[in-house]
Amino acid sequence: xxxxxxxxxVTKSYGNVTAVDELNLRIEAGKFVTLLGPSxxxxxxxxxxxxxxxxxxxxxxxxxxxxxxxxxxxxRNVNIVFQDYALFPHMDVARNIAFGLELQGKxxxxxxxxxxxxxxLVQLQGYSRRFPSELSGGxxxxxxxxxxxxxxxxxxxxxxxxxxxxxxxxxxxxxELKAIQERTGKTFLxxxxxxxxxxxxxxxxxxxxxxxxxxxxxxxxLYSRPQSVFVANFIGDANLLKARIVGGDDTRMAxxxxxxxxxxxxxxxxxxxxDPVCIVLRPExxxxxxxxxxxxxxxPGKIRQRVFKGNHTSMLVEIADGSRLMALxxxxxxxxxxxxxxxxxxxxx
Amino acid sequence: MRNMFSDAPRAALGACYWAFFLYLMVPLSLMxxxxxxxxxxxxxxxxxxxxxWYVAVVQDKQFLDACLYSVLIAAATTAAATVLxxxxxMLIVSVGPRGQAVLFALxxxxxxxxxxxxxxxxxxxxxxxxxxxxxxxxxLGHTVHGVPFVVVMALTRLRSMPANLVDAARDLGAxxxxxxFRVTLPYLGPALFGGMIFCLLLSIDDFxxxxxxxxxxxxxxxxxxxxxxxxxxxEINAMATLVLVVTxxxxxxxxxxxxxxxxx
Numbered sequence: 106x107x108x109x110x111x112x113x114x115v116t117k118s119y120g121n122v123t124a125v126d127e128l129n130l131r132i133e134a135g136k137f138v139t140l141l142g143p144s145x146x147x148x149x150x151x152x153x154x155x156x157x158x159x160x161x162x163x164x165x166x167x168x169x170x171x172x173x174x175x176x177x178x179x180x181r182n183v184n185i186v187f188q189d190y191a192l193f194p195h196m197d198v199a200r201n202i203a204f205g206l207e208l209q210g211k212x213x214x215x216x217x218x219x220x221x222x223x224x225x226l227v228q229l230q231g232y233s234r235r236f237p238s239e240l241s242g243g244x245x246x247x248x249x250x251x252x253x254x255x256x257x258x259x260x261x262x263x264x265x266x267x268x269x270x271x272x273x274x275x276x277x278x279x280x281e282l283k284a285i286q287e288r289t290g291k292t293f294l295x296x297x298x299x300x301x302x303x304x305x306x307x308x309x310x311x312x313x314x315x316x317x318x319x320x321x322x323x324x325x326x327l328y329s330r331p332q333s334v335f336v337a338n339f340i341g342d343a344n345l346l347k348a349r350i351v352g353g354d355d356t357r358m359a360x361x362x363x364x365x366x367x368x369x370x371x372x373x374x375x376x377x378x379x380d381p382v383c384i385v386l387r388p389e390x391x392x393x394x395x396x397x398x399x400x401x402x403x404x405p406g407k408i409r410q411r412v413f414k415g416n417h418t419s420m421l422v423e424i425a426d427g428s429r430l431m432a433l434x435x436x437x438x439x440x441x442x443x444x445x446x447x448x449x450x451x452x453x454x
Numbered sequence: 455m456r457n458m459f460s461d462a463p464r465a466a467l468g469a470c471y472w473a474f475f476l477y478l479m480v481p482l483s484l485m486x487x488x489x490x491x492x493x494x495x496x497x498x499x500x501x502x503x504x505x506x507w508y509v510a511v512v513q514d515k516q517f518l519d520a521c522l523y524s525v526l527i528a529a530a531t532t533a534a535a536t537v538l539x540x541x542x543x544m545l546i547v548s549v550g551p552r553g554q555a556v557l558f559a560l561x562x563x564x565x566x567x568x569x570x571x572x573x574x575x576x577x578x579x580x581x582x583x584x585x586x587x588x589x590x591x592x593x594l595g596h597t598v599h600g601v602p603f604v605v606v607m608a609l610t611r612l613r614s615m616p617a618n619l620v621d622a623a624r625d626l627g628a629x630x631x632x633x634x635f636r637v638t639l640p641y642l643g644p645a646l647f648g649g650m651i652f653c654l655l656l657s658i659d660d661f662x663x664x665x666x667x668x669x670x671x672x673x674x675x676x677x678x679x680x681x682x683x684x685x686x687x688x689e690i691n692a693m694a695t696l697v698l699v700v701t702x703x704x705x706x707x708x709x710x711x712x713x714x715x716x717x718x
Contacts, residue, residue, distance in 0.1 A: 156625060157624075158621060158624075158625075177624070177629075178621070178624040178625045179624050179625070179626075179627045179628055179629050183625075184625055184626060185621075185622070185625050187618045187621070187622060189616065189618070191616060191618040191619050191621065191622040192622075193619065193622070193623075193637055193640075193641075194619075194641065195641060195643065204623070204628075204636075205626035205627055208626060208627035208628055208632065209627060252622075253625075253626075256626060256627065
C-alpha cells in the first residue's frame, strides 16, 4: 500500500545544528501515528516540515504520492492543531471553524452544515457564537481540533496539543482524540514528549532521538521489545542489566550476566556471540519471593527501599553485583515480603 | 503631630497634583466662562450670561467652512498615515533585531523633529517638486507627522500577537495577503483605532505645518489665529470651547472603545 506521508532522506539543519538527520519515514493512511522523543529530538521540526513551515535542507517529502517538499503551507492539504491552539481571537467559534472552508470556496450552506456537524462531534453545539476567550481550555482544544479537521485534510498534524491542559483533562482528551480519530478515519500525526500519551493513543509510535528515528512500531512492541537502551528508558521504567551473548536464535537468546547464565527474548537485532547487550527488565515483570524461585533466572538480593504507591508498592532490590532493580509488588503480596532477603526472577522467563 | 509629619510627603504629592490640575484647568475654565459673557471684553464678574456668541459661531460661514476643511484634511491624513504606519510596522517586525532598531528610529523621527523645522523643510520640498501649497501639501505634511503614532500603536499590538495566528491562517489555506487582511489587521483593530483617532486630533490641531504648507483656504487653527490677530473676542472663546468639547469627547470615546476591545 502506498503511504500517505513519506519522508525520504530528509535533513534539516540550522547553521551547524542538525535538527533532523536523514529521516526516512512512511506513514500509512488512517493511522494514529505519534512522533515521540525528548525536546530537541527533531519531532516538531519534522511536523513543521510536513506542514510547510520549514523547508528541508535536503531530501523529499511526499504527501499522497505528490512531492510537497517546497510547497507553501496554504498549498498543501494538511492542517495543524497548534500547541497553544492559535484560535483567531476576533472570530467566534463558528467563524474559526469555517475559516478553512471559506478559503476552499465552499457555499455558505455547505459551510454551515459542516460546522454544525463538527461541533456536534465534540458536543459544542451551543457554543458557535462564543469567542475563544469565553471558552475553557478543553473547549478551545476541541475547537482548534475541529478547525483543523474542517477542510478535510489528508493528514491532521497535532503539535503537543495537550500540554497546556491539566492532568485530568489531558487523560480525558487523549481518549476523546483517539475516538475522534477512529470515527473520522483520518491519519493523525501527533507530536509529544509524553510517553504515556503516546502509549494511550497511538497505533504506531515513532521514537525519535537526535534527529533520527530510534525505533518505530506499535506501542506493545516498543514496550516489550525495545531495540535500544534509549527506547527502553524513554518508554516506561526499565531496569537495565549489562550482559554478554552466548548464543541463541532470532527469538530467544542465551546470555551471561555476571557469570550467571540467563535467557531472554531477542529484539530481532542481529548480534554475534560475545557481543555486549543490555537486558531490559520491566519493574512489573519481576517476581519477588522470600525463598528461591524455581527456574533458571532466580537471583538473590536485598530489599533497600519500599515506596507505597496505592495500587502497588515499588521496591528497590539490590542484587549480587551491586546494581539495583526496581520491582512493582501487588498489595496482596507485599505483606509476605517483610524481611530484607528476597529472591527476584523475571516473570515468564 | 507625629502622624501628620510622616504624611508630609504624601500631602506634598497631593498638593503637586492639585497645583497641576489648577494650572491646567483655570485657563480653560476662564476661556469657557468668557464665552458665555454678554460683553465684548474679558473681565469678572460675568454679570449677564448669554448664548449669543455660540449662535454667532454656528452661523459663521467662515468658521463652518474651516471646520469642514480641517475635518477633510484630517480624514485624508489619517487614511494615508494608517496605511503607511501599518505597512512600516509590518516591515519592522519582519526584519532582524538590528534592522528593527534602525527602521523604528527612522519611523519615529517625524514625531521628534521640531514642528517648525519639519514645516520649513516640507515647504522647501513641496516647492522643489513643484507641488503647489494647499490641500495636497497640507495632507502630505500632516501624514508625515501622523505616521509615527500609528507605527508605535500598531507595533505594540503586533508584538503581543501570537506568531502562530498567521501560521494557522496560512495552514488553513490563506496566502499571506488573505492572512493579513483576515487575521493580522482585525487583530490590530483596537490599537489601530486608537492610533487613528490620535492622528485625526493631531491633524486638526496642527498649526505650524499648515501655516507653511497652506493655501488661501484656512483650516480651523489658521482661522482662529487670523481672528485673534484682530483682537480677542468672546466669539473666539466660543469657537475654542466648541473645539475643546468635541476633541475631548472624541478622544475619551476612542479610549473607551479601545479599552473595551482590548479586554475581550
